[in-house]
Amino acid sequence: MTPRSDEPDRLWAALGDPMRIRLLDLLLEHGEATASTLAGALPITRQGVSKHLAVLERDGLVTAHRSGREVRYAVREERLDQAGAAMARLAARWETRLTAIKKMAEQAAKRH
Amino acid sequence: VVPDAIEREIVIEASPRLVWGIVTEAQHLAGWFSDEAEIDLRSGGRMLLTWRDHGTYEGRVETVDPPRLFAFRWQTREGEFSETNSTLVVMTLEPEETGTRLRVVESGFATLPRSDDARARYADENAKGWLTELDELRQYFAEMVAANRAR
Numbered sequence: 623m624t625p626r627s628d629e630p631d632r633l634w635a636a637l638g639d640p641m642r643i644r645l646l647d648l649l650l651e652h653g654e655a656t657a658s659t660l661a662g663a664l665p666i667t668r669q670g671v672s673k674h675l676a677v678l679e680r681d682g683l684v685t686a687h688r689s690g691r692e693v694r695y696a697v698r699e700e701r702l703d704q705a706g707a708a709m710a711r712l713a714a715r716w717e718t719r720l721t722a723i724k725k726m727a728e729q730a731a732k733r734h
Numbered sequence: 735v736v737p738d739a740i741e742r743e744i745v746i747e748a749s750p751r752l753v754w755g756i757v758t759e760a761q762h763l764a765g766w767f768s769d770e771a772e773i774d775l776r777s778g779g780r781m782l783l784t785w786r787d788h789g790t791y792e793g794r795v796e797t798v799d800p801p802r803l804f805a806f807r808w809q810t811r812e813g814e815f816s817e818t819n820s821t822l823v824v825m826t827l828e829p830e831e832t833g834t835r836l837r838v839v840e841s842g843f844a845t846l847p848r849s850d851d852a853r854a855r856y857a858d859e860n861a862k863g864w865l866t867e868l869d870e871l872r873q874y875f876a877e878m879v880a881a882n883r884a885r
Binding site for chain 1: 740742743744746747748749752753755756757762765766767834836838840843
């Protein structure tokens with residue numbers, strides 16, 4: 623078993639904030655939305671939403687496109703999948719380790 | 735913060751004392767974690783975890799409270815150990831009727847430095863297309879979001 627996989631650090635950073643997770647969640651529900659729409663559903667200002675969206679856009683988790691006078695945001699689902707994959711791989715490693723600990727401890731318990 | 739941490743647990747049919755030994759002693763760490771292990775089992779003590787094919791990763795013992803709580807930090811990649819290039823692993827042992835509930839939480843992924851070589855490796859991994867089973871992963875993420883919302 624390898625010690626670590628090379629995790630996408632920028633993804634962790636982008637996702638390491640509960641408000642950004644909620645933003646992504648809302649965007650997934652809406653398909654796409656403007657910063658104002660999102661701010662209406664969250665306990666933060668439109669400026670706050672814009673700041674978080676900028677981080678998410680920088681790290682490739684959302685895309686922005688201009689439609690007339692407004693900017694609409696949408697989730698890049700393939701990037702979310704990568705984040706999920708990274709978490710799933712890390713979690714799978716711990717499953718393996720815990721199972722090994724269980725086996726070792728239970729064998730030792732039998733010998734006692 | 736939910737996806738910054740991984741949490742897993744398992745119920746073991748053995749006493750907390752016994753599980754404690756498996757979790758913290760070098761000879762056993764070398765069984766379930768790395769291929770070889772050294773540990774100075776006290777707060778601030780050094781850990782050296784070696785994988786034959788991947789080299790040595792350094793760790794630092796954070797908390798030793800037998801047989802209840804063992805916490806350590808370990809590096810995310812080879813190189814010098816520091817707080818900012820390591821994640822925190824907290825293992826708690828709870829007595830159960832017939833054994834022990836062992837819980838592990840690993841956290842700190844979001845605060846890792848974003849080095850250029852890590853980005854390059856990521857891009858490389860990306861290019862290789864290491865993503866499969868997309869639906870399962872979507873499901874996984876949906877669960878994380880739900881868990882986050884429930885907090």
